[in-house]
Amino acid sequence: MISKIVRKLEPITLVGGAAVNSQQLERAIVEAPTLVAADGGAAHIVRAGRVPEAVIGDMDSLSGDLKAALPKDIVHEIEEQDSTDFEKCMLRIETPLVVGLGFLGGRLDHQLAAFHGLMQFQDQRCVLLGSDEVVFLCPPLLDLPLSAGTPVSLFPLGPVTGRASGLRWSFESLDFSPGENIGTSNVADGAISLAMTAPAMLCILPAQCFEAVVKALVAQSGSWPARG
Known part of the structure; x- marks a missing residue:
């Protein structure tokens, strides 16, 4: 069994190597004060005058x-x-929530790999923050x-089969699958509620929703089980 390197009772900010600006980092630190770097993401943390608790990669x-x-001892x-x-x-940290910076933007294959990682670690709540969007796997x-x-x-x-209320185009027991049915470009009428039958749905929102998403993911009960 692989040992955890960082364990925290509060959210952790995980910084990758794609573009990260100082505003993103400061927003993340407010919600998730512990900093961990994924390999070259350490440069963003050090450039901001901080030292990561661990560098993993x-x-x-x-x-x-x-x-x-x-x-x-931190490398x-x-x-x-x-x-x-x-x-x-993701395999070596334990926290109620990971805030990922430096995984959106840049190379498309790296972004797709990060989305794959969200599914691979479906039991670990994680929100990816980019310059324009936040992305997370729906619980x-x-x-x-x-x-x-x-x-x-x-x-x-x-x-995955989903239910959503509070959207301009809400739905009940709707089947989704890549190449068949997707749900992009919907609009909220206000507060929304989502329910999914499987850990397979990405939710993509504007970056200004970041703080609301963090609070909602931490507060919501119920998580997906770890993959077997």
Whole structure:
């Protein structure tokens, strides 16, 4: 069994290597004060004048100079190449919620890999914050206090049946599947409620919804079980 490197009772900010600006980092720290870096994401943290509690990854994107400058006991090199740095981190941290920065934007294949990681670790609640959107895997039930007119997109990564109220186009027991039926470009009429039958639905919202999403995910009871 793989041991946890970081355990916290409060949310953790996990920083990856894609673009991260200072405003995003400060917003994340307010909600999730502990900083963990996925490999080269350590550069964003150090540039902001902070030190991560841990740096986890295969270290292929962490510069030699930065690695040498960091305390040796916080650098955890994981040599296997069967998982991404995001997945290596998710496997080794324990927290009520991960706030992921530096995983949206940049290379599309890296973003898709992060979405795969959300499904791989379906039992660990996680919200990815980018410059324009927040993305998370829908839990079984979720109530979100959104403002009227907020864009809401639901994108299935696998077969899932969903129910939603509070949307301009609400639905009941609707089947979704990639290549068949998706739920992008919907609009909130106000507070919304979502219910999903499987851990396979991404919810995509504007970045200004970040704080509301964090509070809702932490407060909502019920999670998906860990993958067997």
